[in-house]
Amino acid sequence: MMPLLTTKGLSRNFGGLRAVDGVDFALMPGEIRAVIGPNGAGKTTFVSLVSGRIQPSSGMIVFDGADITSLPAYARVRLGVAYTFQITSVFANLTAYDNVALPVQRTLTDGRSKGAVHAGVMAALERTGLADRAHMQAGHLSYGHQRLLEVAMGLALKPRLLILDEPTQGLADSEIDNFIGLVREIANSATVLLIEHNMPVVMQLADRITVFNAGRILAEGTPEQIRANAEVQDAYLGATHG
Amino acid sequence: MSEASPAKAYALHLGVIALLFALSFVLPAYHHGLLARIMVLAVFAMGYNMLFGYVGLLSLGHAMFFSAGLYGAGLTVYHFGWSVPAAFAAGLACGALLALAIGLLALRTSGVAFMIVTMMFAQVFYLVILYFAAWTGGDQGLVVPQPARILVLGSASLDLTNPTVRYMSALALFSIVLLVTLAIVRSRYGRVLVAIRENEGRTKMLGYDTFSNKLAAVVVSGAICAASGAAYALLFGYVGSSFASVQYSILPLLWVLLGGIATTLGPLIGTLFMYYVVDVTSGYTSAYLLIVGIALILLVLFFPKGILGTIRQRWLGWLP
Numbered sequence: 001m002m003p004l005l006t007t008k009g010l011s012r013n014f015g016g017l018r019a020v021d022g023v024d025f026a027l028m029p030g031e032i033r034a035v036i037g038p039n040g041a042g043k044t045t046f047v048s049l050v051s052g053r054i055q056p057s058s059g060m061i062v063f064d065g066a067d068i069t070s071l072p073a074y075a076r077v078r079l080g081v082a083y084t085f086q087i088t089s090v091f092a093n094l095t096a097y098d099n100v101a102l103p104v105q106r107t108l109t110d111g112r113s114k115g116a117v118h119a120g121v122m123a124a125l126e127r128t129g130l131a132d133r134a135h136m137q138a139g140h141l142s143y144g145h146q147r148l149l150e151v152a153m154g155l156a157l158k159p160r161l162l163i164l165d166e167p168t169q170g171l172a173d174s175e176i177d178n179f180i181g182l183v184r185e186i187a188n189s190a191t192v193l194l195i196e197h198n199m200p201v202v203m204q205l206a207d208r209i210t211v212f213n214a215g216r217i218l219a220e221g222t223p224e225q226i227r228a229n230a231e232v233q234d235a236y237l238g239a240t241h242g
Numbered sequence: 243m244s245e246a247s248p249a250k251a252y253a254l255h256l257g258v259i260a261l262l263f264a265l266s267f268v269l270p271a272y273h274h275g276l277l278a279r280i281m282v283l284a285v286f287a288m289g290y291n292m293l294f295g296y297v298g299l300l301s302l303g304h305a306m307f308f309s310a311g312l313y314g315a316g317l318t319v320y321h322f323g324w325s326v327p328a329a330f331a332a333g334l335a336c337g338a339l340l341a342l343a344i345g346l347l348a349l350r351t352s353g354v355a356f357m358i359v360t361m362m363f364a365q366v367f368y369l370v371i372l373y374f375a376a377w378t379g380g381d382q383g384l385v386v387p388q389p390a391r392i393l394v395l396g397s398a399s400l401d402l403t404n405p406t407v408r409y410m411s412a413l414a415l416f417s418i419v420l421l422v423t424l425a426i427v428r429s430r431y432g433r434v435l436v437a438i439r440e441n442e443g444r445t446k447m448l449g450y451d452t453f454s455n456k457l458a459a460v461v462v463s464g465a466i467c468a469a470s471g472a473a474y475a476l477l478f479g480y481v482g483s484s485f486a487s488v489q490y491s492i493l494p495l496l497w498v499l500l501g502g503i504a505t506t507l508g509p510l511i512g513t514l515f516m517y518y519v520v521d522v523t524s525g526y527t528s529a530y531l532l533i534v535g536i537a538l539i540l541l542v543l544f545f546p547k548g549i550l551g552t553i554r555q556r557w558l559g560w561l562p
């Protein structure tokens with residue numbers, strides 16, 4: 001089977017700092033892949049390169065067999081790469097409804113979905129449990145609900161690859177349980193790349209885990225392999241979470 | 243924004259148009275003439291609001307789009323004897339093309355740089371008008387003669403210098419632009435424009451080519467302002483370089499701020515308000531500009547969202 005996403009020698013410098021350093025990475029369709037690593041390891045920078053939010057210093061990104069390295073971010077979204085932000089960045093002054101309507105109408109314009117905007121919006125809000133808050137201003141939602149709205153916007157893009165950057169950060173335990181169910185459901189129709197600090201969530205969800213450290217991939221394997229890996233223990237699992 | 247109360251919104255806008263229509267039969271001659279002018283200039287303000295209110299791009303050069311329409315229509319009538327519809331179309335086309343060219347260049351910047359770049363282009367436009375004084379009449383301007391301002395429709399002919407015809411023509415243009423604006427801001431495209439205003443980076447990450455969307459908005463905005471300018475030349479018969487000066491780039495900004503930024507009816511209310519404040523105060527004192535300035539400062543302090551914006555915030559949340 002051909003990987004959905006491949007990166008070759010992907011690097012990004014910020015001044016003298018090599019935030020992402022020659023990363024070779026491959027992701028199979030249908031997988032839930034967790035990316036873990038200490039703060040500052042380059043996880044957010046890596047997925048930002050994949051989504052096109054920032055440009056690589058060198059290296060190559062292949063999505064579904066096509067070189068997308070030089071495509072602008074909006075074009076990658078239209079191919080099915082959706083990115084949800086680590087720092088919640090919903091449109092605070094718009095309603096939850098309008099926040100989700102934007103991605104829904106995009107997929108309708110691109111012919112990647114059919115039907116009315118309204119139906120698409122309500123479907124995405126229902127999947128994330130926000131339907132009864134559709135007409136609330138997004139900035140007035142609780143933090144947890146804003147995180148969910150961020151996921152609803154990602155879902156509404158009908159992604160083939162959904163990138164979630166620390167989606168459970170700041171969520172209550174009860175909200176996290178619901179969230180795990182939601183990601184499992186999303187994974188039925190999309191490949192999921194999940195950056196996550198919460199190890200129980202990672203262990204429950206991930207098919208495979210990639211460990212980042214200092215801009216490089218330190219280890220990769222099944223949850224059991226990663227748990228047993230001594231290097232990972234030293235670099236990350238033993239250390240306190242940042 | 244766009245899902246709630248479509249019927250209410252359209253009813254309100256049609257009601258405003260009906261009211262303006264009825265006013266034509268009751269207003270005394272002076273106010274009748276003034277309101278016709280205000281409606282044409284409110285179109286200018288609506289065009290400005292399209293870009294400033296909905297996309298969040300503050301231009302200080304929109305006088306050039308108004309003047310592109312003004313001169314596009316005025317010069318073709320004056321020098322080539324074009325018919326009224328052809329001249330109007332020429333003005334509209336000049337504004338749209340100019341907006342496309344300016345948009346391609348100015349949209350490489352944002353924020354303060356965008357303000358400065360648009361102001362510079364408008365200044366160039368102003369100087370070009372003065373330079374080609376042989377054609378444009380320079381700072382004297384041109385008066386379009388009455389025989390050139392007759393709209394021939396089949397066997398009928400409408401004299402645009404007649405006050406009622408002029409008022410109804412202004413109202414027709416105003417109504418069309420108002421309803422088009424309402425349709426745009428309630429459309430999917432309108433939702434994207436607001437998203438760009440709120441957070442452009444996020445909008446890109448939802449699959450939108452924000453540059454193209456902004457460019458389209460500049461062209462729509464420029465075309466509406468040019469329509470206003472073209473109508474001004476044909477209805478009021480004067481084409482002058484003062485309309486291309488920086489003052490006419492600031493005025494639509496003030497009208498929109500007063501009436502209510504990003505409201506469909508705010509531009510009309512702001513233009514109306516400013517004209518009547520000037521009109522009333524200049525009757526009492528020669529220092530009327532001082533009073534206008536104070537009124538503006540008070541409004542900005544106590545109604546930062548403008549007249550209609552404040553009403554929307556406090557009472558009528560459904561206003562588009």
Ligand SMILES: Nc1ncnc2c1ncn2[C@@H]1O[C@H](COP(=O)(O)OP(=O)(O)O)[C@@H](O)[C@H]1O
Pocket residue numbers: 014017019037038039040041042043044045046
């Ligand atoms: N825009 C930026 N400018 C400069 N340095 C940055 C920028 N973004 C990230 N960095 C640096 O790159 C490194 C990796 O950051 P990041 O990718 O956010 O790590 P992680 O998501 O794994 O915590 C950090 O040292 C961070 O300070």
Ligand SMILES: [Mg+2]
Pocket residue numbers: 043044045086
């Ligand atoms: Mg991060």
